[in-house]
Structures are given as structure tokens and as C-alpha cells.
Amino acid sequence: MNPHIDYHALAPEIVLSATIVVVLVADLLFPDRDRWQTSRIATIGVLGALIPVLTLAADGTDRSMFGGAYVVDNYALVFKGLFLVATYVTILLSSDYIAEGDYYQGEFWFLLLTSVLGMVAMASARDLISIFVALETISVPTFVLAGWRKHDTRSNEASIKYYLIGVLSSAVMLYGMSLIYGVTNSTLLTDISSKAGNLTGSMDNLFIVAVFLTLAGFAFKVSAVPFHFWAPDTYEGAPTPVTAFLSVASKAGGFVALLTIVYVGFYPSGHSWQPVLWGLAAASMTIGNLTALRQTNIIRMLAYSSIAQGGFILVPFAVAGDSGPAAKSALEAVVIYLLIYAAMNLGAFAVVIAVARRTRSAEIRTFAGLGQWSPALAVLLSFFLFSLAGIPPLAGWFAKFVMFRAVLDAHTSAAAVIGVIAAVNSVIALFYYAGVARQMWFREPAIEDRRPLRVPPALNAAIAVCAATVLVIGVYPQPFAKLGELARIARF
């Protein structure tokens, strides 16, 4: 019997796949001087894939395929939307960077879109195998993207490091998944969930080991401490737009996988996953922040800051199993945090890319006096950084707020402890974010050329989208809060 295929539900993936083929062929056929057109095709493809996401959202019915392994519900749609919009912004960030460097343009867009296809699929995956396939589809193209500046040894190092650690983590994860299959006799998350709560004795112990290995694999993907060592080197070496993509979209892909697997699969067996995620959250926040304090390169600083932000995103996970209401507000918190984080982090990278066009450097001291020679960019970068620090009225405060809300909804002492750790960390984080602002505003310019900076229109558009989101959501968070509420997993 042929499986039932719902083409409407699969439309975003189909549009993306078609675009990928077109980009590849176009790159082959177009003469050299027209290669930049491929970025247009990619843009149209990504925005085109958004249309079915919107029609599916308007339709509103949950669609399930392949025996429940692939589900299109509000939860999946919110994330598909996030991935596509974040990719659109990434394309805006990259188009000038890629066109101006001596790079193979067509392949760049091909690889980027393939990774996005993996993300869009990930949002719907509800089965260990489909999750694994989606995760690899996200990761493999990014290994190549990280090494895009192939004449730069740092970029080579970035790629190799990322590749080796990525493969290692996949292996660990697969081993964990195979054990899960051994214990529960199924790869379907809903089946795993129905068995996970009733395990006893040695089976339960084995399940704990299996869950630990699986989570460790995901911890590599989302660069949670102590599995974070690849991130700063890879972020620094990769082309900056790729770094932005890795630290936002690809990271969000990992978090979505984690959300799905924990909420749909492991939830009833709280003792197996909660302590692990609690530890990862506390360590990521603390180590990420303390290391970020010492950075002199803004990309490395943003890398460690994204590790710390990942820790904040993990905090709601750590308390999700404590009660029904806690699970609900934790899920909302993660979704809202990811949405806001995407806007503010992409914005910060966009400004860094714009400034580096003049300074050709990512050292924090090259930002000295930016407020004098390019006040608009300095204001915007300040917005994004203080938003990351969680200062109202910028959107970041609401992300932190929902995170704390989930923590206090849990009513347990473990939750209270991680709440205090998170509070202290959010103060530490301010120090390095404000450090960049200090360079930009309190110091004299370090460079000779002080003419106002001309920013290409695409990059301007990227910055504008992010800035508008950060400001509007900061003052009126209701739209994102609503999305967080909509993105519910059936049981919660």
C-alpha cells in the first residue's frame, strides 16, 4: 500500500527542494557575471516556501503522515516560519559578502537551502529516524559552509573541527537512539513516550543511559557546556554570515529537536532527562558568560554569548518535568526565547558584518568611537547587545522574563536554584555586552577613515527587520507571546 501523502502539508519542503535544484542548475548555466542571480532565486524560494506555511496556519488542522512520524501542527508551523524568516535574513546578510569575495556563489546558496530544508523537516519530525535524518541534513551542509573561505587556514580549521565533532556527536546520539529502540521497541516518539513512564529496574537504568547519550549528542549541536569547544573556533573561522546562520538557525534547529524529543518522547520519564538538562543549563550559562568576559574578538564574544544564551534557553527544559503547568510555560518560554533570540542575534551579526566592511577586523577595540563615525550603526548594535542582555524596553527582556516565569511556575527547590543562577548570570552578561557599547560610545575612534559608512541595501534591510522586531516586541510582546502559546504540543 502506498503511504498517504498530503501535498499541502509537504508544500514548504517541496518548494524548497525545487529551489535547491533550480539554484544548482542555474549556477551551471549562467555565465560568470550573472551568478549573483542565484541569490535572488534562493530568496524567492525561501519566501515562496513561507506561503504554504501561512496557508497551512490559516487552515489550522493538524496533519499527520507516515504513521505519525511526520506531523504538521501549529508547533511545527511556528518553527518553520522562524527558520524561513531567519534564513531570509541570512540571505540578506550574505549576498554582498558572498558576491564580493572570490567564492563559488551557486554552491553557497545550494548548501544554505539544503540546511534549511533539514530545519523545516525537523520542525515536523516526530520519530527518532526522521529527527536524525533532519539533523544531519541541517549539519552536513554547514560543515562545508564553515570552510567556505578556503584560502584561510582558520576557516579550514573551523570546518574540520566542526565536522569531526559533529560526526562524533552524531555517533554518540545514534548509539543512544539504538538503545532507546532496544528498550522501547519503537522509534516513534509517541510510542517511546507511552513506554517511558512504566520502565523499572535495569530497563529503566538502560533507558537513563540511552537518554543521556542522546541528549549529549544534541548538546553538541546546540553547543551546550561541556560540549561547546568547537563553537568559538568554528564561529571565528567561518565566514561571518555563516556564523550568524550557525548561531541562530542551526542552533534553533538543535533546540527544536530537543524540544520535540523531550516533550513528545521522554517526558514521562522526568528523572532521566531533567537532571542532565539542568546541569547543561547551569554550566552553559555560567561558563559561557565567564569566558565571554575575557574575549577581545567580537565574534568569539558572540560565540560565548550564544553558548550562554543557549544555557538560558535550556533553563525552562530543566524545570519542565516538575508539573503540568510548568511544562506548558516551559514550552512557551523556549519558543518565545528562540524567536526573540533569532532577531537580536542576527541583528548583532548584521551590524558586525557592516562595520567589518570598513575595519576588516572583528577585534572589539576596532569598534572604538563607532558612535562618532557611524552613529546609526552604533545605536543599532547597542540595541541588539542590550537586548541580548535583557534590558527593557528591548525584546530580550521578555525572553528572559518568560524563562524566569517557567522557572517559578515549577515550585521546586531545584527550579529555585537554577532561577537564582540564571539571575546572577544575566547580570554578569551585561558586563561584556556593555563593554562593546563602552568602546563604541566612550572611546575615541581607532581608525583613520571616519567618513560615514555606506551599507549595502540588502544588509540594511536585514538590520532593519531585526531592529524593528527587537523594538516592537520589546514594547508590545503580545504577538510573540501569542505564537509561543500557539506552538503547543498536543498533550500540554
Added chain:
Amino acid sequence: MNWFDSGWGLTMAVFLPGVGMLAVLAAPKADETLQKAIALVTTLATFGVTIALAATFNYDKKGLQLGTDKAWIDVINSRYHIGLDGISLPLLLLSAFITVLCVIYSWDHFPEPHNPKAFLALILLLEIGMNGTFVAQDLILFFVFFEIVLLPMFFMIGVWGGPNREYASIKFFLFTLFGSALMLLSFLALYFIGPNTFDIPKLAALHGAGIVHSTQNLIFAGMFLGFAIKVPMFPFHTWLPDAHTEAPTVGSVLLAAILLKLGTYGFIRIALPILPEAARDWAPWIGLLAVIGIIYGALGCLAQRDMKRLIAFSSVAHMGFVMLGIATLTTFGINAAIFGMVAHGLITGMLFFVAGSVQERFETRQLDRLGGLLTQAPKLGWILGFCAMASLGLPGLAGFWGEFPAILSAYNPASGIAGSEFVVFRTYMVIAAVGTVLAAGYLLWMLQRVAFGTVKPEWEHVHIHDVHVPEWIAWTPMLLLIVALGVYPNIIFRVTDGTVTRLFGG
């Protein structure tokens, strides 16, 4: 004016400065007069709106007025709830009033690196946060406004401040952020453990019902840290002298006159009414820190060589009196505290203005390099003398009505305060009274060193301008108000008493 009474007026009082800020930012960079004019018109209009609010305010009615309660973030149950009562009104007026004067004073006093556009935009942004905090009736809304003031003040100190500005600005930011992070945790705990609302009047009406006593104490601790750092109370005060010393004159004035009040206002608006049981447990400790602050601040003053730093330490002492009044939990003490807040705002604001003008003329604030101001700029010298008298609590001037009733209220604190309350608070009273003597000591000592004596040789042949026109315009209203409030303190007591009695009486 139906629309005005139903919340739009109050909303304007909060967000009009935002409109002005955008206009200032949109103005051409070269046209500084236009930028100044926009800022002046906006702050005047905002002040006008607050005056209109005060005129429509019904002084005999209990409860909140002129406010509104609209949906804001439904998902978390937080609403755009604003309103005025007798506690908010004087502080809102003070905030709008001082901001106007700061813009006037700045007219030709922009510190290096100049850039009036950015400076004025920051003042206006600051005003949104200050005005908003005083009218917010929802904990999350309060939190957002409470935090909005951080960024502009951070930049004001960091960009336009003195030599040690980088250290001072980040210290200010980190201290207050630490407090507010814990405060936010407390608000959330209150929400989940309590009645699932962020609405301040609703929470206050419940008096902490349904929350276990020990939990109340913990929640209070978080709020206490948030507010006490802002006040600042001893031992959280160390950011204040640095911030004040390094900040530009207008920054110091706004910091002293309004920002510190956000902390004490938080106690009166949120911590005490919502968690009265915990407040009674904490009161003796708050009182203790308050009197330590009074004595420590005064002794600190006596050790200073820098005029601004001296005034900053005097702020620690004066806010100690305010906190002592609050710690008694009596209507008498809290009325005195609110009066003290307004009086301190006017008087210390004035002192910082004068210190700024002295620095501008002599390019130093070192007390041992100054002297004989009365010879060289007699008007400035007399204004300094007047403010010093007001600050030390001379009867007939505003400072007296903040300090004296606060001390007196400690004689008879609210019943139910834990421990052997009367002995403890009467001891505090005696210590605070000693503090007033010390205050007279350091203020007169400062006056003597700056204004009296002979002109130091290095300034003998330098022409020192007496008070400028913008200074007169900015200062006269404040000086008049200091006298008016001193002669007829009922202007404020009449406004506050009804609300204070409603919240804290019985």
C-alpha cells in the same frame, strides 16, 4: 475632557517625551537650537499635562484616578494599568518639573563631548521611564519602566561624565541590574504563589493573603534588594558616590532628584502594601540600615575633598531619613517619607546644580582649592548657602518637613513590628537626631570652605561669572518651591495623607 480623564492624559504624561525624543533625533544635526527648542517644548508640554492632571485630580476621592486598564500582554496576564493617587501625584509632578529645569539648565551647559542631540534624547527617554514608574499599577509594567531609566543614565554618565566615567557608569548599571533581576524573581513568585495577578491594587487589597509567612519574607527579600540598591541604602550605596561624582551636572540632578526616589517609591507602592506581614518582620532591619546610612553618610561627607562627592554622601544620609520614616510603617512616618523624597529631590537637585556651576567656573570641585565664592560670585554663593540651610533641615525650608517628622515617627512605630520594637526604634530616633547634628556640621563646613574666606591665589585674577540667565530660569522655581513647601508643607501632606491612610492606616 472625557478622553483626558480616562487614561489618555496620564498616557500622554508618560509618552509625550518619547514623541519629543523622536523629533529631536529627526532634527538636523547642525541645528542645535531646534533640538533644544523641541526638547524644551516637549518637557514643558509634559509638565503642562501633569499640571492639568493635578488640576483634574479629585483630592477627596479614595483610590486610583485618571488611569486606565487595557490589555497589554494577555498571555502572561500583564496589563497596561496606570493610575494616579496621592502617592504618585507629587512624584510625577516632581519628575516632570525637574526635567524641564534640566533642559533649561542644559541650554548652554552641554558638557564635553557636546552633542546636544544625543544628550537631549537621553533626557527625554529617561523621563519616560521616570514618569512611567510613578504611574504604573501593574508589576511587570512597573518593572519595564523601572529598567528603562538604566540605559540613558548609563550613557549619560559614560559619554558626558568625568575622568573615571567608564568605571562609574558600568558600576551603576551592574548594581541596579542585579537588584532588579532579583526583584523580578520576587514579582513572579508573588504571581504564582499568590493570586495569579500582577495588578498592584488587587495585590495590595489582599495584603498577602494565601502566602505562607516565611515565603512572604523571602519574596520581600528580593524586592528589598531591588529597591534598596536603587535608594541606595547602606551597604548597597557604593555605586552612588561614583555615579554622582562622574555624572554630568544634569545627570547628577536627575539621579538625585528622581532616580533615587524610584527605590523608596517601590517600597511604599509595592513592597509594604502587598506584603504587610513580611514588612513588619523586616522593619527593624530596614530601620537599622537606615540609621546606619544616616550616620555613615554623614561621616562620609566629613571625609570628602570633592564637593560633588560630599553631596552624594549627603544623599545617602538623607535617604536614610526617608527609609527610617518608611520603616516605622506608620501613616505619619510614610507621609514624612514622601515629603522627604520631594524635598530631597528639590534641595539636593539644587545642590548638584550649584556644584556643577562651580565646577564650570573654577574647573575643579576640590574643596581645598575653592574659597571666597561670596566675594567673586556673591549670588551663586548665597544660593549655595540657602541650599545648604535647606538641606540641613532648617525650619521654614522644605528639608525640615522631611527630616523632623521622620525622626518623630520613630518614637511610635506601627504596632506589630517584630521584636521589642519601641526600644529599638527609639534608639534609632536618637541616632537619627545625632545625624541631623552631623548634617549641620558637614553642610556648614562645605559652605564655609567654598563660599567664605578669601579667594585662593590661583583665582585672584580670574573673572568668575555670577549666575547666568539660564541658571536663574532653571533655579528660581526650585528655590521658590523650597520656601513654599517649608512654609506651608500641607501642599504635599494634604495630597498624600488620604492615600497613605488608605494603604497603611489600620
